[in-house]
Amino acid sequence: xxxRYPDVFERPAxxxxxxxxxxxxxxxxxxxxLVDLDFSPSRLFNGLSQLGWISMMMIPPDPGSSLPLYLxxxxxxxxxxxxxxxxxxxxxxxxxxxxxxxxxPSVILRFPVRRFLDSIRGVDTLIWALVWINVVGLGPFAGxxxxxxxxxxxxxxxxxxxxxxxxxxxxxxxxxxxxxxLHEIRFGLMPQVLPVIAGQVLYFIESNTRSATxxxxxGAGGIGLQLAEQIRxxxxxxxxxxxxxxxxxxxxxxxxxxxxxxxxxxxxxxA
Amino acid sequence: xxxxxxILPEQQLAVLNVAYRKAVARKRLRLTAGAGLFVAALIVASxxxxxxxxTLFTYFGNFVSYFDRILxxxxxxxxxxxxxxxFWGWHNWLKLLAETLLISYVGTLIGAVFAFALxxxxxxxxxxxxxxxxxxxRLLEFARTVxxxxxxxxxxxxFGLGPMAGxxxxxxxxxxxxxxxxxxxxxxxxMKPVEGIRSTGASWLSCMRFxxxxxxxxxxxxYALLRFEINVREASxxxxxGAGGIGQELIVAxxxxxxxxxxxxxxxxxxxxxxxxxxxxWVRGRLFGKEART
Numbered sequence: 001x002x003x004r005y006p007d008v009f010e011r012p013a014x015x016x017x018x019x020x021x022x023x024x025x026x027x028x029x030x031x032x033x034l035v036d037l038d039f040s041p042s043r044l045f046n047g048l049s050q051l052g053w054i055s056m057m058m059i060p061p062d063p064g065s066s067l068p069l070y071l072x073x074x075x076x077x078x079x080x081x082x083x084x085x086x087x088x089x090x091x092x093x094x095x096x097x098x099x100x101x102x103x104x105p106s107v108i109l110r111f112p113v114r115r116f117l118d119s120i121r122g123v124d125t126l127i128w129a130l131v132w133i134n135v136v137g138l139g140p141f142a143g144x145x146x147x148x149x150x151x152x153x154x155x156x157x158x159x160x161x162x163x164x165x166x167x168x169x170x171x172x173x174x175x176x177x178x179x180x181x182l183h184e185i186r187f188g189l190m191p192q193v194l195p196v197i198a199g200q201v202l203y204f205i206e207s208n209t210r211s212a213t214x215x216x217x218x219g220a221g222g223i224g225l226q227l228a229e230q231i232r233x234x235x236x237x238x239x240x241x242x243x244x245x246x247x248x249x250x251x252x253x254x255x256x257x258x259x260x261x262x263x264x265x266x267x268x269x270x271a
Numbered sequence: 272x273x274x275x276x277x278i279l280p281e282q283q284l285a286v287l288n289v290a291y292r293k294a295v296a297r298k299r300l301r302l303t304a305g306a307g308l309f310v311a312a313l314i315v316a317s318x319x320x321x322x323x324x325x326t327l328f329t330y331f332g333n334f335v336s337y338f339d340r341i342l343x344x345x346x347x348x349x350x351x352x353x354x355x356x357x358f359w360g361w362h363n364w365l366k367l368l369a370e371t372l373l374i375s376y377v378g379t380l381i382g383a384v385f386a387f388a389l390x391x392x393x394x395x396x397x398x399x400x401x402x403x404x405x406x407x408x409r410l411l412e413f414a415r416t417v418x419x420x421x422x423x424x425x426x427x428x429x430f431g432l433g434p435m436a437g438x439x440x441x442x443x444x445x446x447x448x449x450x451x452x453x454x455x456x457x458x459x460x461x462m463k464p465v466e467g468i469r470s471t472g473a474s475w476l477s478c479m480r481f482x483x484x485x486x487x488x489x490x491x492x493x494y495a496l497l498r499f500e501i502n503v504r505e506a507s508x509x510x511x512x513g514a515g516g517i518g519q520e521l522i523v524a525x526x527x528x529x530x531x532x533x534x535x536x537x538x539x540x541x542x543x544x545x546x547x548x549x550x551x552x553w554v555r556g557r558l559f560g561k562e563a564r565t
Contacts, residue, residue, distance in 0.1 A: 026380070033377040037370070037434040037515070047430035054429055079316035086313060122544040123537060126420075126508045130525045135333045214418040218511060218522075228512075231424045239425075243417055250416050 054236055061241035070226060070242065074249055076140045077222035080215065081208040081253075084147025089201045092152050096159030097185065102171075103163060113156075120153030125211050129220040140221030147208050147215070158200050159193070166192040202257045209253045213246050341534040358535050364517060368543055371516035374437045374509065375502035381438070382445025383495045386411075389446070390453035391479050397457055397465075399475060411454075414447030419505055423514040434515030441502050441509070449498055456490040457483060496551045503547050507540050 002009050097103045099113045129146035136142050171188035179187065216224025223246060230238040279287075342349060344357065358364075389407050391397045398404035419440045426436035464482035473481070510518025517536065524532040 030377060030380050033373040033438075036373055037377065037438060039435060039438075043430065043435065047426070047435070050429040051426075054425065082312060082316045118545070119541055122504070122541040124504050124508045126511060127521065127537070127540075130522065131337065132334075134525070135337055136330045210416065210418055214420045217420060217424070227421060228424060231421075231428065234428070243421070247413065247416050 057236040058240035060237065061244055062237040064235075064238060066226075066238065070223065070245060073216075073221075073223045073226050074245055077212045077216070077224070078209065078249065078253070080140050080143040080147060080212040080220075080222055081205055083144045084212070085151060085201060085205045085208050087144070087148035088151035088155050088204075089197070091148070092155035092159055093197070095152075096156045096163060099156055099160035100163035102166070102168065103185065103189070114160075117153045117156040117160075120149065121157065122153075123150070125150040125215060126218055129215050129218050133219055138219045138221070143212060143215045143220035143222060146220060147211060150211075151204055151208065155200070155204070159197055162193045162196040162200070163189060165196075199261050202261045206250070206254055206257045209250055213250075340530040341537075342531075344531050357531055360520075360532070360535075361539075364520065364536060364539055367510075367517040367520055368539060370434055371506045371509075371518075372503065372543075372547075374434050374514075374516055375441060375499060375506040378438045378441030378506070379445055379495065379499045379502050381442035382498070383449055383491075385442070385446040386449035386453050387491065390450050390457060391483070393450060393454040394457035396460070396462055397479065397483060407450075408454075411447045411450040414443050415451060416447070417444075419444035420509065420512060423509050424512050427513045432513045432515075434509075437506060437509035437514035437516060440514060441505060444505075445498050445502060449494060452494045453487070453491060456487045456494075460486045493555055496555050500544075500547055500551050503544060507544075 095113065095117070099110055099117060101110065104110050125146055128149045129142060132142040132145045132149075136145065166189050170192065171184045174184045174188040212222050212224075213227070214224045216222040216226070217228045219225065223242060227239065227242045227246075230242060278284075344353060389411065392399070392403050392407040393411060395404070398407075422440035422443050423436050426439050430436050430439070460483055464486070465478050468478045468482045506516050506518075507521075508518045510516045510520065511522050513519070517540065521533070521536045521540075523529075524536060
């Protein structure tokens, strides 16, 4: 047995040392990072005591007289998330067909579409928000457009992967009965991928509720604007209240979105 | 030879047709109601988000001309005609980019370690007690739900301006995100090895170390690498709130209308994200390849 499987009984030194070497390298880069990023113990301790003081000041959460303003801002945030996601999905669906291998076999067309989507996806939502603020001015409209553009890239990739994963038998059935390429897409592909796409859109509405809360930090409207302002003027009770509002809103959206997703695609598909 | 097709009596057909039409009508009605609700929600959202289509069409020229401006140098030529002029600050930008990568690396590593420590308590099948599981899950939920940049805003005030705030913000956010993913992997693990280890009298810690860890370590590595990719993007905007990295330079360029600098820094960020994606994909392939062989 030993002669037949020598690798198992006596691994070479290089293989045995690979794992600890990798761990040591990771740790070394970590230490270098700490030094380069100025992680000094005194600074850490001062910061932690300051953080403790801030935490004390945060209790109890108290909106003061600003509750109606905060609720309106929260409504803005939810509006931004819903509109942005819907716009992104509507524009991404036709483009994703060109990025899917089984719809457009030609690499010459598919490759640039894929790279285009990757480029858009590589830029963070906040950066798009800054660009749109320059174009349409401060406010939630810039937030809607920022989320729409940013998620356009993400949806394009996800939708094209869903389309590539679809069963080809139904498409062949349409073709065999004399259907054109458009008929193949409409009646062969779409019934298969729409439930998947609906699930992904709902997931992104959840995710974009979080994104929309921070988009206000750069001036694009919503609850993030209030949060950034209160942090900068050190109103910690209002800050903790706003954070709790965000947590509750995100939890509610998660719940509703989960129910809708099950209603649309059924529990079987999830399991 | 012809095949005999049996046709049901007229009354029976009529009943079936009525039932079918009712079912189709009910389904169509539900679909119409759902679509109506969705459109109504969109309209309310449009009002809330102050959507103004006239504004959009008026300013869309601004959008196009904005891209025109960021692709033009100060001397009026296109940016690609003079790379030296376009990337005049490349040395400083590369330094800041390295800082961004370090922020995301250190933050991800700290987050992964804490997530690893906490996820066994959060998983249903390995948690020592239900109250501990509830507590740890709420903690991870809080860390995951509050956006990282909010933590960065608070830490900038507590720890001062600079990359330390960014690292801690990313670390906490990654703890929440990875903790959830790790605990889901653990919940999918086979419990038979745990029973085998426990039957020899091993402690809870030994069960985790020798029965669960070999099953889930590949998933840990994969998710940690994925989180690193995400954190590179997140770290690139930490500078917006003073938490270090290239975002600081970018927001200065955008707000001071240094148009060609905006496009140069954006290209730098996009290329870096591409390279990081390729690198982590390669590393993941190597890890899984090795895992599959053993």
